[in-house]
Amino acid sequence: MKHFANRAGGFRPSAVRDVFEVAMRPGIISLAGGNPDLDLLPLDELGAMSARIIEKEGLEVLQYGSGAGLEELAELVCEFMKSEGSSPALEEIQMTAGSQMGLDLATKLFVNPGDVILAEGPTYTGALGTFEGYEADVRQVALDGDGLDPAAVREAIKAIQSEGKEVKFLYTIPNFQNPTGVTLSDDRREELTRICRELDVLIVEDNPYGQLSFDGLRHRSLHSYDPENVLYLGSFSKVFSPGVRVGWMVAPERVRKFLQIAGEAVTICPSVLSQRLVLGFMAEGMWEPHTRRTAALYKERCEAVLAACEKYMPEGTTWTTPSGGFFTWLTLPEGGKYADAADALAPAIENGVVFVPGSAFFETVDGKNPGANQLRIAFSSVEPTVLEEGVKRLAEVL
Amino acid sequence: MKHFANRAGGFRPSAVRDVFEVAMRPGIISLAGGNPDLDLLPLDELGAMSARIIEKEGLEVLQYGSGAGLEELAELVCEFMKSEGSSPALEEIQMTAGSQMGLDLATKLFVNPGDVILAEGPTYTGALGTFEGYEADVRQVALDGDGLDPAAVREAIKAIQSEGKEVKFLYTIPNFQNPTGVTLSDDRREELTRICRELDVLIVEDNPYGQLSFDGLRHRSLHSYDPENVLYLGSFSKVFSPGVRVGWMVAPERVRKFLQIAGEAVTICPSVLSQRLVLGFMAEGMWEPHTRRTAALYKERCEAVLAACEKYMPEGTTWTTPSGGFFTWLTLPEGGKYADAADALAPAIENGVVFVPGSAFFETVDGKNPGANQLRIAFSSVEPTVLEEGVKRLAEVL
Numbered sequence: 048m049k050h051f052a053n054r055a056g057g058f059r060p061s062a063v064r065d066v067f068e069v070a071m072r073p074g075i076i077s078l079a080g081g082n083p084d085l086d087l088l089p090l091d092e093l094g095a096m097s098a099r100i101i102e103k104e105g106l107e108v109l110q111y112g113s114g115a116g117l118e119e120l121a122e123l124v125c126e127f128m129k130s131e132g133s134s135p136a137l138e139e140i141q142m143t144a145g146s147q148m149g150l151d152l153a154t155k156l157f158v159n160p161g162d163v164i165l166a167e168g169p170t171y172t173g174a175l176g177t178f179e180g181y182e183a184d185v186r187q188v189a190l191d192g193d194g195l196d197p198a199a200v201r202e203a204i205k206a207i208q209s210e211g212k213e214v215k216f217l218y219t220i221p222n223f224q225n226p227t228g229v230t231l232s233d234d235r236r237e238e239l240t241r242i243c244r245e246l247d248v249l250i251v252e253d254n255p256y257g258q259l260s261f262d263g264l265r266h267r268s269l270h271s272y273d274p275e276n277v278l279y280l281g282s283f284s285k286v287f288s289p290g291v292r293v294g295w296m297v298a299p300e301r302v303r304k305f306l307q308i309a310g311e312a313v314t315i316c317p318s319v320l321s322q323r324l325v326l327g328f329m330a331e332g333m334w335e336p337h338t339r340r341t342a343a344l345y346k347e348r349c350e351a352v353l354a355a356c357e358k359y360m361p362e363g364t365t366w367t368t369p370s371g372g373f374f375t376w377l378t379l380p381e382g383g384k385y386a387d388a389a390d391a392l393a394p395a396i397e398n399g400v401v402f403v404p405g406s407a408f409f410e411t412v413d414g415k416n417p418g419a420n421q422l423r424i425a426f427s428s429v430e431p432t433v434l435e436e437g438v439k440r441l442a443e444v445l
Numbered sequence: 446m447k448h449f450a451n452r453a454g455g456f457r458p459s460a461v462r463d464v465f466e467v468a469m470r471p472g473i474i475s476l477a478g479g480n481p482d483l484d485l486l487p488l489d490e491l492g493a494m495s496a497r498i499i500e501k502e503g504l505e506v507l508q509y510g511s512g513a514g515l516e517e518l519a520e521l522v523c524e525f526m527k528s529e530g531s532s533p534a535l536e537e538i539q540m541t542a543g544s545q546m547g548l549d550l551a552t553k554l555f556v557n558p559g560d561v562i563l564a565e566g567p568t569y570t571g572a573l574g575t576f577e578g579y580e581a582d583v584r585q586v587a588l589d590g591d592g593l594d595p596a597a598v599r600e601a602i603k604a605i606q607s608e609g610k611e612v613k614f615l616y617t618i619p620n621f622q623n624p625t626g627v628t629l630s631d632d633r634r635e636e637l638t639r640i641c642r643e644l645d646v647l648i649v650e651d652n653p654y655g656q657l658s659f660d661g662l663r664h665r666s667l668h669s670y671d672p673e674n675v676l677y678l679g680s681f682s683k684v685f686s687p688g689v690r691v692g693w694m695v696a697p698e699r700v701r702k703f704l705q706i707a708g709e710a711v712t713i714c715p716s717v718l719s720q721r722l723v724l725g726f727m728a729e730g731m732w733e734p735h736t737r738r739t740a741a742l743y744k745e746r747c748e749a750v751l752a753a754c755e756k757y758m759p760e761g762t763t764w765t766t767p768s769g770g771f772f773t774w775l776t777l778p779e780g781g782k783y784a785d786a787a788d789a790l791a792p793a794i795e796n797g798v799v800f801v802p803g804s805a806f807f808e809t810v811d812g813k814n815p816g817a818n819q820l821r822i823a824f825s826s827v828e829p830t831v832l833e834e835g836v837k838r839l840a841e842v843l
Binding site (some may be wrong): 048051052053055056058059060082083085086088090091092094095097098099100101102105106107108109110111112144145147148151155156157158159162173176177180213215248249284287288289290291292304305308309311312313314315316317318319320324 | 448449451452453456457458480483484486488489491492493495496497498499500503504505506507508509510542543545546549553554555557560571574575576600609613632647682685686687688689690691702703706707709710711712713714715716717718719722
């Protein structure tokens with residue numbers, strides 16, 4: 048171990064990892080995983096498409112590709128961004144081997160050890176893992192039912208800056224947030240981007256779930272308010288396939304060029320075959336209908352979870368009401384059986400259900416974890432009747 | 446720029462990048478690219494295989510996969526490693542999104558800013574890029590016709606250690622090296638691993654070309670001599686497809702676990718679909734025959750280049766005689782027209798040929814680049830008659 052770099056201390060096995068292993072056991076109902084449901088994918092069509100692509104374009108798609116990514120796909124991404132109010136140039140699109148890689152590259156490019164990253168509290172566990180690997184000082188700002196409160200963000204940034212520390216960026220998932228399911232209200236978006244601009248803090252906007260709106264409403268991206276100060280991370284993992292590993296970033300061109308060089312040093316290029324499959328999926332008209340159909344599926348599942356919570360959860364338990372995405376977020380009642388949801392995990396597994404404890408989505412502050420009394424329920428990949436049974440089992444334990 | 450991390454200074458555009466752009470121009474013969482030739486791939490079979498995989502296993506291969514990689518593929522990798530004298534356990538295999546990612550992870554896990562990485566002089570440009578991104582202090586040890594001289598490596602390590610610096614690892618490409626085509630002689634392998642073990646320096650063994658031997662000989666890996674002190678990087682890019690982005694690492698289990706966590710923070714998992722295609726390619730018996738056929742192709746091309754060098758190059762020019770791989774390495778005569786091959790690049794392009802100047806494969810030492818009077822010729826993806834014409838055009842300029 049003595050040869051390891053300092054940052055290796057950030058690469059520690061997480062509790063979430065163990066949870067996901069348990070989730071694979073037969074008989075266990077998993078409310079843990081954030082996997083998309085792939086059952087509605089037109090697999091025969093996709094298979095035939097992949098055969099055509101390899102037979103006709105094999106010499107290109109199996110060869111090294113551009114470090115910036117497939118230009119035709121970047122063009123469709125530019126089109127897509129318009130649906131959220133942005134109009135980036137082609138030179139501002141960087142394709143990635145999944146949105147996680149976008150997070151890695153943004154952190155790599157901007158964060159020195161000890162620099163502050165401001166994130167939502169709670170936030171995506173995988174982001175915390177990436178940030179820790181760069182020895183960042185992660186500070187979290189509490190969410191309310193409308194997402195980040197711009198005034199709280201301003202206050203947090205000012206407090207950190209007055210410590211003499213630099214806040215390198217604000218990391219936010221504005222739509223159907225992981226893990227809370229909460230969405231940043233539209234009237235906060237302009238203010239939030241304005242404050243970050245004023246205080247000279249970059250925004251990293253992560254939007255894997257934005258298309259999975261239950262009511263079909265599409266929110267404007269933060270990027271659309273200030274494209275010079277927002278790095279946008281897009282993903283095909285939740286609306287097509289996480290297994291192909293394709294995502295994108297939007298960044299001002301001068302930053303985008305650095306992202307490309309940094310990305311080439313990691314993977315040379317994103318899988319060309321994967322990018323070509325995503326391009327086909329989008330260009331051949333499968334994307335929109337598949338997104339609509341899966342959003343309807345997730346809506347139904349969300350409703351099943353909320354109804355089951357209503358029916359089974361102990362009095363005083365509260366939860367969020369998502370308008371899209373994969374997750375709802377429970378807060379245990381004060382004075383209830385468990386002060387720390389992590390303590391309920393083993394009994395829950397014993398009772399045939401698994402979830403992710405809230406503490407996984409927070410950094411510890413002064414030795415305490417702010418999310419101990421909370422937990423995440425993922426409803427994306429489980430049938431409604433099974434979800435109801437899962438929530439019932441969890442409620443029995445709680 | 447003021448917000449960038451210190452390491453961003455390492456992500457600078459390289460001369461090589463410009464060369465590759467020129468190489469795409471019509472009419473230019475490229476001796477620059479290190480692309481494998483894909484013409485012999487059975488594209489129809491591969492297309493049909495991909496269709497079968499997506500139709501029958503779509504719900505798995507399009508979903509998130511294990512961060513360690515596809516177990517069935519790791520099992521075949523274990524088998525393969527035996528052909529080079531190793532017998533790693535399944536728990537020691539980490540699949541990657543290409544071997545470049547293995548390099549990134551090894552550097553991420555071991556190297557603090559300022560730590561020394563010892564590399565061959567010259568070495569793979571992409572490795573230098575990765576190392577610079579981690580602010581490593583790269584020192585290079587000159588190669589001779591038999592690869593690294595163990596005595597020179599010992600001397601270099603001792604000198605650096607006596608500066609009070611830690612040598613984090615020795616990075617070496619023992620077989621048909623990029624850029625020289627040189628192979629580490631078998632009798633040096635044991636000594637080199639022994640010296641590194643004695644001086645407590647890890648070895649990172651990069652072996653993308655080892656299977657592409659012109660005479661069918663397979664060299665023992667350094668890993669086979671000391672699996673506890675050698676991280677092995679394997680690649681499917683040169684013998685199957687670089688476009689799918691799949692490689693592997695072999696590391697002691699305790700290190701492998703850290704590599705997995707670090708890897709998950711970058712890409713969650715390698716493309717599952719890509720891994721499954723590679724698995725099919727190997728398991729359905731396409732790998733060995735394809736490797737044999739392409740190695741024969743590269744041998745013919747290598748012979749064409751060497752014959753053309755003999756015929757056209759100015760007196761005093763020397764070059765290596767590779768026994769496998771993609772490259773030969775030229776040293777310009779002292780007192781010739783160009784002291785720096787980079788100065789010959791523009792006239793060469795003018796004359797319809799492009800190559801990579803030797804300086805791209807070295808770090809500058811005391812303001813001088815040790816490889817200025819050298820250049821790389823890649824013969825892997827060009828027909829023999831075109832190669833001859835390319836060498837002729839280059840010789841005319843030189």
